[in-house]
Amino acid sequence: MPENKDFKVVNKRVKKIDSLALACGEPMFTDDIDIKDMLYAKILWSPHAHARIKNIDVSKALKINGVKAVITYKDVPRIPHTTAGQGYPEPSPYDTYILDNKVRYVGDRVAAVAAETLQAANEAVRAIEVEYEILPAVFDQLEAMKDKAPIIHDEKDSKNIPDAKRNIAAKFDFEVKNKDWFGEADYVIENTYRIPYFQHCAIEPHTSICYFDPQGRLVIRTSTQVPFHVRRIVAQALNIPVKNIRVIKPRIGGGFGSKQEVLEDIVAALALKTKRPVKLEYSRKEVFISSRTRHPAFMRLKTGVKKDGTITDADMEIVLNTGAYGSHALTVMMCAGSHTIPMYKIKNNIKFSGKSVYTNMPVAGAYRGYGATQGFYGWETQMDIMAEKIGMDPVEFRKKNYIKLGEGSPVFKAMGEGREGVEQVITSIGLDEAIERGLKEIKWYEKKKEYSKWNAVNSHIKKGLGMCCLMQGSGIPEIDMASATIKMNEDGSFNLLMGATDLGTGSDTILAQIAAEVLCVPNTDIIPYSSDTDLTPFDVGAYASSTTFISGNAVRKTAEKVRDMIIEVAAKILDEKKENLYLKDKSVYSKNGKKVSFSEIANTSLYYYNQHQIIASASHIAHTSPPPFSAHFADIEVDTRTGEISVKEYVSCIDCGTAVNPTLAEGQNDGAVVNGISHTLSEGLEFSSNGTPLNANFRRYKIFTTKDIGNIRTILIPTYEPNGPFGAKSVSEIGINGPLPAINNALYNAVGIRLYEAPFTPDKVLRELGKKKNV
Amino acid sequence: MKKKELSLDKDGKFDISFVLNAKELKVKISGDETLLELIRRLGYKGTKKGCDTGDCGSCTVIVNKKATLSCIIPAFLVDGCEVTTIEGIGSISNPHPIQEAFVEAGAVQCGYCVPGMIMSTKALLDENGSPSDEEIKHALDGNLCRCTGYVKQIEAVNIASKKIKK
Numbered sequence: 001m002p003e004n005k006d007f008k009v010v011n012k013r014v015k016k017i018d019s020l021a022l023a024c025g026e027p028m029f030t031d032d033i034d035i036k037d038m039l040y041a042k043i044l045w046s047p048h049a050h051a052r053i054k055n056i057d058v059s060k061a062l063k064i065n066g067v068k069a070v071i072t073y074k075d076v077p078r079i080p081h082t083t084a085g086q087g088y089p090e091p092s093p094y095d096t097y098i099l100d101n102k103v104r105y106v107g108d109r110v111a112a113v114a115a116e117t118l119q120a121a122n123e124a125v126r127a128i129e130v131e132y133e134i135l136p137a138v139f140d141q142l143e144a145m146k147d148k149a150p151i152i153h154d155e156k157d158s159k160n161i162p163d164a165k166r167n168i169a170a171k172f173d174f175e176v177k178n179k180d181w182f183g184e185a186d187y188v189i190e191n192t193y194r195i196p197y198f199q200h201c202a203i204e205p206h207t208s209i210c211y212f213d214p215q216g217r218l219v220i221r222t223s224t225q226v227p228f229h230v231r232r233i234v235a236q237a238l239n240i241p242v243k244n245i246r247v248i249k250p251r252i253g254g255g256f257g258s259k260q261e262v263l264e265d266i267v268a269a270l271a272l273k274t275k276r277p278v279k280l281e282y283s284r285k286e287v288f289i290s291s292r293t294r295h296p297a298f299m300r301l302k303t304g305v306k307k308d309g310t311i312t313d314a315d316m317e318i319v320l321n322t323g324a325y326g327s328h329a330l331t332v333m334m335c336a337g338s339h340t341i342p343m344y345k346i347k348n349n350i351k352f353s354g355k356s357v358y359t360n361m362p363v364a365g366a367y368r369g370y371g372a373t374q375g376f377y378g379w380e381t382q383m384d385i386m387a388e389k390i391g392m393d394p395v396e397f398r399k400k401n402y403i404k405l406g407e408g409s410p411v412f413k414a415m416g417e418g419r420e421g422v423e424q425v426i427t428s429i430g431l432d433e434a435i436e437r438g439l440k441e442i443k444w445y446e447k448k449k450e451y452s453k454w455n456a457v458n459s460h461i462k463k464g465l466g467m468c469c470l471m472q473g474s475g476i477p478e479i480d481m482a483s484a485t486i487k488m489n490e491d492g493s494f495n496l497l498m499g500a501t502d503l504g505t506g507s508d509t510i511l512a513q514i515a516a517e518v519l520c521v522p523n524t525d526i527i528p529y530s531s532d533t534d535l536t537p538f539d540v541g542a543y544a545s546s547t548t549f550i551s552g553n554a555v556r557k558t559a560e561k562v563r564d565m566i567i568e569v570a571a572k573i574l575d576e577k578k579e580n581l582y583l584k585d586k587s588v589y590s591k592n593g594k595k596v597s598f599s600e601i602a603n604t605s606l607y608y609y610n611q612h613q614i615i616a617s618a619s620h621i622a623h624t625s626p627p628p629f630s631a632h633f634a635d636i637e638v639d640t641r642t643g644e645i646s647v648k649e650y651v652s653c654i655d656c657g658t659a660v661n662p663t664l665a666e667g668q669n670d671g672a673v674v675n676g677i678s679h680t681l682s683e684g685l686e687f688s689s690n691g692t693p694l695n696a697n698f699r700r701y702k703i704f705t706t707k708d709i710g711n712i713r714t715i716l717i718p719t720y721e722p723n724g725p726f727g728a729k730s731v732s733e734i735g736i737n738g739p740l741p742a743i744n745n746a747l748y749n750a751v752g753i754r755l756y757e758a759p760f761t762p763d764k765v766l767r768e769l770g771k772k773k774n775v
Numbered sequence: 776m777k778k779k780e781l782s783l784d785k786d787g788k789f790d791i792s793f794v795l796n797a798k799e800l801k802v803k804i805s806g807d808e809t810l811l812e813l814i815r816r817l818g819y820k821g822t823k824k825g826c827d828t829g830d831c832g833s834c835t836v837i838v839n840k841k842a843t844l845s846c847i848i849p850a851f852l853v854d855g856c857e858v859t860t861i862e863g864i865g866s867i868s869n870p871h872p873i874q875e876a877f878v879e880a881g882a883v884q885c886g887y888c889v890p891g892m893i894m895s896t897k898a899l900l901d902e903n904g905s906p907s908d909e910e911i912k913h914a915l916d917g918n919l920c921r922c923t924g925y926v927k928q929i930e931a932v933n934i935a936s937k938k939i940k941k
Contacts, residue, residue: 013881015878015879016878016881016883016884018883018886019877019878019881019883019886020867020870020874020875020878021867022883022885022886022889023861023870023874023877023878023883023886023889023890023893024821024861024862024865024866024867024870024874025819025820025821025822025860025861025862025890026821026867027820027821028886029820029823029887031820031824032820034818200921201919201921202885202887202921203823203825203831203833203885203887203888203919203920203921204823204825204885204887205824205825251885251886252885253823253825253885253886253887253888254884254885254887254921254922256921281824283827284825284826284827284828284830284831503885504884504885504886504887504922505884505885506884663881663927664881664884666881666926666927667881667882667884667922667923667924667926667927668884670923670924670925670926670927671884671920671921671922671923671924672924673924674923674924674925674926675921675924697826697828697830698826698828698830698831698919699828699830703919703921704925705915705916705917705918705919705925706911706912706913706915706916706918706925706928706929707912707913707916709912709924709925709926712924712925712926713926714926
C-alpha cells in the first residue's frame with residue numbers, strides 16, 4: 001500500500017502551467033518569433049537508396065537571386081559523429097557526417113541551401129546538379145547481413161561499428177544457463193514477430209533557427225528533447241567550442257523520441273557560412289522520411305513452459321533495421337530485451353541475441369517505448385499462446401509468473417543501455433491491483449461468456465477480449481544525470497531553473513509541484529524555466545522515461561537545500577534553534593508558535609542582514625530504474641467480411657507510483673495508448689522496390705483521429721516508489737507497448753487467428769481468416 | 776467568399792480587404808500566398824503549420840463562421856471575408872470558455888494542435904450548443920493530435936458546451 005503522505009501540491013490535479021497560454025495561441029514555439037534578416041534553409045535529399053556522389057555542381061544554384069549559400073560535403077568538416085542525443089560517450093556508432101560524398105537512403109542529405117526566401121531556397125535545391133554512381137542497395141535487415149550484401153558504411157573513418165562488412169551497427173549477446181536448454185519444458189513454442197517502419201508524427205515539424213548573439217555566439221533555438229546534447233554534438237560536428245553555442249528550447253510541439261536526434265548541425269553550418277540567421281523547417285514529408293522512425297524489428301522468441309505454468313526457458317533473438325545510420329542502434333535493441341525479459345520469472349535458461357543492422361532505408365532512432373514496444377509485441381502474444389497450450393487462464397498464467405516485490409532478474413545487471421546494467425530488485429509494484437481493476441472495468445469474465453455466445457450465432461461480426469502486462473524503466477541508472485537550481489525572490493516566490501526538457505509532457509508543471517511540495521508553497525509560487533544551455537543547469541534531456549524520476553529527484557534535492565537555507569535565515573530572525581523550525585504555508589513556524597513569512601526571510605537575506613541570495617543547485621543520478629507496471633485490456637470487434645478490427649473499449653491500469661499530477665499522468669498514458677492502437681491497426685511506412693517511401697504524408701500514413709477511437713480509459717493504480725520523488729515513477733512510455741499484443745490476443749479470442757506482423761490491416765486479417773477456413 | 780476583380784501592382788501583388796479578429800485590414804499579398812502564411816506574417820502566430828497539405832488541422836481558423844484549413848486556402852479568397860484566429864476568441868487575461876475548458880480538462884499537452892482544435896470546437900459550438908460525443912468526434916476529426924489520444928479533448932468540448940450554456 002502507498003505510504004499515504006498528506007501531500008499539499010503533489011498528487012493534485014493542478015492546471016498545467018503553460019496550458020492557458022498555449023490554448024490562447026501565444027507565440028511560444030520555435031517558429032513563432034520573427035527574426036530580422038533571416039534566411040530560409042532547404043536541403044537537397046537523395047533520390048537514390050545507395051549512391052556515391054561523383055560530381056556535384058552548385059554553380060547554377062548559386063546564381064539564383066537571393067541564394068546566399070549552397071553547401072556540400074566539400075564545405076563542411078568531415079567529423080564522424082552520431083545524431084543520437086545520448087549521454088557522452090554515446091553508445092551509438094560514429095557513422096554520420098554533416099554531409100558526405102555518399103548517400104545511403106532515399107532522403108539522405110546531399111546538399112543544403114540558404115536563401116532570402118523559401119521560394120529561392122527551393123529553386124536553388126532544384127538547380128543543384130549531381131552526378132551519382134548508383135550502388136546496389138539492400139532494404140531488409142536480414143538480407144543486409146548476408147555475404148555479398150552491399151556494404152553501407154565502407155568509409156574508413158567511422159568509429160564503433162562492430163562489423164561494418166556485414167552491416168552490423170550494434171550487437172549484444174547474453175546468456176544465463178542453469179540447465180539443459182528446454183530440458184524441463186513440457187512445451188516449446190517458437191514464433192517470429194515483425195514490426196514495420198512507424199513514424200512519431202509529432203504535429204510540430206522539426207524546426208530550428210540559428211542566429212548570433214551580440215558577441216557572435218551561435219544561438220540555436222530548436223525543437224529538441226535534448227538541448228545539452230544538441231550543444232555538445234553540434235560543437236563536435238562543426239568543430240567549434242561548446243562555449244560558442246547556446247541552445248534554447250522554447251515550447252516543443254511533441255517529440256516522442258524523434259526530437260532526441262541532433263539534426264541541427266546543418267542549419268548551424270549554414271548560419272556559420274552566411275553569418276546570418278537561418279531557419280530550417282522540415283516539411284511533413286521530410287519529417288516522415290528524413291527525421292527518424294521506430295526501428296523495424298524481426299524478432300524470434302522461443303520459450304519453454306511446464307504444464308504447471310512455470311516458464312522454463314526463453315531464447316529471444318531480435319534483429320532491428322537501423323536504416324542508413326546507427327542512431328540508438330545498440331540501446332533500442334538492448335531495451336527490447338532488458339525491458340521485457342525481467343517481466344516474468346524464467347526458471348532455467350535465458351538467452352538474448354540482438355543485432356541492429358544497416359540498410360538503405362530511413363534512419364531509425366528513439367521512439368516512445370524504445371525497443372520495449374517491439375519486444376512486448378512478441379512476448380505478450382507468446383504469453384497467451386503458452387497459456388493456451390497448458391490450458392491455463394492467460395490472466396492466471398501472468399499472475400503466477402510476473403516479477404514480485406523484492407525480486408530481481410539477472411537481466412537487470414547484464415543488460416543496461418549500451419553497457420552493463422545495474423542490479424536491482426522491485427521496490428514498488430501494483431500489478432495485481434492493476435490486473436484486478438482492469439478485469440472489473442472491462443467486465444472481462446461477463447463479456448467472455450457473452451462473446452462466446454455471440455460469436456456462436458453471429459457469422460460476420462465477432463467479438464473478443466485480450467490483455468497484456470507491461471513494464472518499462474524510470475531513467476537510465478548510473479548514466480542519466482539531471483540538475484536544477486532554485487532561487488528565492490522578495491515575495492517568497494521561487495525561480496526553478498532546470499535542464500529538464502518539457503516537450504509538451506507537462507514536466508515544467510510536475511517539477512514545479514515537487515519543488516512546491518518541499519517548500520510548502522502553492523505551485524503557482526514556483527516559476528519554472530527549462531532548458532536553455534546558458535541559463536539552466538545540465539540535464540540529459542527528456543528521454544528514457546527519466547524526467548519525473550531523475551529530474552524530479554534533482555528538483556526535490558534542490559528544494560530541500562533551499563528549505564535548509566530558508567530555515568537558517570528564519571532561525572536568526574526568530575532567534576530560535578533550527579531544529580525547532582518548520583515550513584508551512586509560505587512561512588517558517590517555530591514549535592512555540594512564532595512565525596516569519598517567506599517574503600520577510602527573502603527580504604532579510606537580500607537587503608538587511610548577512611546578505612546573500614537564497615539559492616541552491618543539486619544534481620541527481622539514480623542507482624536503480626524502478627519499472628512502472630501496467631495491465632492493458634482490449635475489447636474488440638472484427639468484421640470477418642472486411643477484415644476490419646475496431647477497438648470498442650480499451651482499459652489500461654498503470655502503476656506509476658505516486659502520480660505527481662494525476663491529470664497529466666492520465667494524459668500521458670491516454671496518448672501513448674492511442675498511439676499504440678494507431679500503430680497496431682493502421683500505421684506503417686510503405687516503400688517502392690527501390691526504397692522510396694510511398695505514403696510520407698498524413699493522408700496516406702493514417703494516424704488515429706477522434707472518429708477512430710473507442711472508449712479509452714486510463715486508471716491510475718497508486719503505489720509508492722521509495723526511490724522516487726514523493727513516491728513517483730515514470731509514466732510516459734509504457735502505455736504504447738500494450739495495444740499490439742492486447743489487440744492480437746483479442747483477435748485470437750474473437751476469430752482464432754494471430755498476426756505475427758504489424759500493422760493488423762484488413763488484408764492481413766482476411767488472409768489469415770482464409771487460411772484458417774482452408775485448414 | 777465573394778467574387779471580385781483584384782488588380783495586380785507592378786510587383787505582381789494586390790490588395791485585399793478582410794476582417795481579421797474583428798479588425799478591418801487592407802493588406803498587400805501575392806497570388807501564391809496562403810491564408811496561413813498571411814496570418815502568421817501579420818503576427819498571429821497562434822495558427823500553426825503541421826503539414827501544409829490540409830491533413831492535420833493545426834492551421835484551422837474560422838472564415839465566415841466555418842472552420843477552415845488556412846494552409847490550403849489562397850489568401851486572396853478571404854477578400855471581403857471575416858476571419859477569426861485563436862487570438863481573436865480570447866486571451867490569457869480574458870480567455871474564451873472553450874480555452875478555459877481545454878485547460879481544465881487537461882486537454883493541452885504540447886499544445887501545438889490545440890489552437891486548431893479550439894477553432895474547430897468554436898465552429899461546432901456556434902452551430903450546435905449541445906453536441907453529442909459522436910458529433911464532437913465528427914467535428915474534430917480533421918484535427919490530428921499525437922499527445923492526448925483525444926480523450927481529454929473530447930471531455931474539454933463537453934465542458935466548454937456546458938460553460939457556454941451557463
